[in-house]
Amino acid sequence: MEVNETAERQRLRRELVDLLNTYSGEAQHIGHAFANQHRLHATDMHALLAVMHAERKGAPLTPGKLGEAIGLSSGATTALIDRLERGGHLRRTRESADRRVVHLRYADAGMALAIKFFAPLAPRTDKIMSEFAVEELQTIERFLQSMITSVVTYRDELRNT
Structure with missing residues (x-):
């Protein structure tokens, strides 16, 4: 690797990490x-995002998996789910042959609130994505997925210390 390439790689590393941190902070503000x-706690937001992402992947979360994903005890997870269910954000379903297995789904009322709130952001992000070729977006997707995996792995290590 050339000296210039090494220097550019180091510059890009710093810049990309700073950009990811800035994006994360701004997204948290929103x-x-x-x-x-909607009178929700920060933990409520983490839970709703986890449930939404799991649903999009076709693998809805159980209460236990939600607790693991956001780092809550069983009791705290139950209280969280109860609160979100009362507020119309989540619903519990039994979709398995084993009726003891409960899955968490985003409730229609909660989804309607989220869609209404976040709808103005969609055309802005769509416009930016339209400026990139599919191959570029695939590279960005691979990069972001790898970065998320790295952060989640470290988060899990911290929980186990």
Whole structure:
């Protein structure tokens, strides 16, 4: 590797990490605004995002998996789910042959609130994505997925110390 390439790689590493941190912080501000408007806790937002992402992947979370994903005890997870269910954000379903297995789904009322709040952001992000070729977006997807995996792995290590 050339000296210039090494220097550029180091510059890009610093810049990309700074950009990821800035994006994360700004996205959290928007999430907090949604939470404040709907009287939700930060933990509630983490739970709703985890449930939404799991649903999109076709693998809805159980209460236990939700607790693991956001780092809560069983009792705290139950209280969280009860609160979100009362507020119309989540619903419990039994979709398995084993009726003891409960899955968590985003409730229609909660989804309607989220769609209304976040809808103005969609055309902005769509416009930016339209400026990139599919191959570029695939590279970005691979990069972000790898970065998330790295952060989640470290988070899990910290929980186990």
